[in-house]
Amino acid sequence: MKFKKVCLLATGLVAAGVAIATSGCSSKSSDAKLVVSTFGLSTKQMRSDVLNPFAKQNNVKITTQFGDSSTRLTQIEHNPNSAVDVIDLAQNNAVTGAKKKLFKKLDFSKIKNFKYLSSDQQKLAKDTNTVPYTLNSLGIIYNPKKVHIKDWNDLWSSNLKGKIAIPDFTTTFGPAMLYIAGDHAKVAVPSDNGKAAFKAIKDLKPNVVKTYSQSSDLSNMFKTGEISAAVVGDYAVGMLQATDASLKYIVPVSGTYANYDNMGILKNSKNANAAYKFIDFRLGKAIQKKVASASSLNNAPVNSQVKLTPAEAANKTYGDIAKRAKIIDFYYVNNHMSAWISQWNKIMNQ
Structure with missing residues (x-):
């Protein structure tokens, strides 16, 4: 499949206000695909700061579903043959999805940046087969x-x-x-x-x-x-x-x-290799620093290598606030x- 560098198209709406968009960011020919289900807040920043850079770097065509956590989880639960590969969920929904065995059992050796998570965060990942990528x-x-x-x-x-x-x-x-x-x-x-x-x-x-x-x-x-x-x-x-x-x-x-937002790979994902790369990408130091910006997703980092200044830490679950959360x-x-x-x-x- 050939497509031009940085192509982003909203293709429609599905039930309960969950939007579908396609993001393909590469100048090269590629058959690699990834369907990402994520939150409906700050969609512009999600596309520009996470989806497009990953797609370009890995020569992957990304289709994205936007919506609230519980609605997207319900859709996955009721459609086990969903095309979604990676899903972002609030912690309580990640626990629910794990209990219902909706996620693929993760091979953490394929996630190089996993070692930079705290022991508690790693335990949460292993308990739920979903990886925390931010704390709010x-x-x-x-x-x-x-x-x-x-x-x-x-x-x-x-x-x-x-x-x-x-x-x-x-x-x-x-x-x-x-x-x-x-x-x-x-x-x-x-x-x-x-x-x-x-x-x-x-x-x-x-x-x-x-x-x-x-x-x-x-x-x-x-x-x-x-x-x-x-x-x-x-x-x-x-x-x-x-x-x-x-x-x-x-x-x-x-x-x-506090609440962790977690990433999981759906049990029936057809693009698991790209999904692992996507999870590792989002745990990386560079992207964790980038999305921590107030002008981006305002996501508190979980990668222990990322350090924020007091100004960067404002309005985030980081430092003193994280300690009392x-x-x-x-x-x-x-x-x-x-x-x-x-x-x-x-x-x-x-």
């Missing part, structure tokens, strides 16, 4: 002209009635919101299976304008004044501040909850997910 965490973004927030407990203040947005339970940081509510109630979620936390969520409801599914929804809500504050993953901070530079982002000193046991969470979704919906959506 939860914070609060707010309009300082309207409110002032220092701590998670401030979200429950009567001064914020009808002024905040929080992630829906089925999103990446939905479970983390429950854990924050448990901290507010001073009862750890695993100690009572979330009973006190859900009571705190009920107490929070008067302050919540919306439980959102996509971080991009928040831009217009801040712009129109519909909300004054939102609980949000750090990966969305750059996008939100680009639309309103006055917005302030904090990670409370009391701590936060707690990792949720998603094996535990996923065992309770169905019941918790039902409880959440009864409180927030009725």
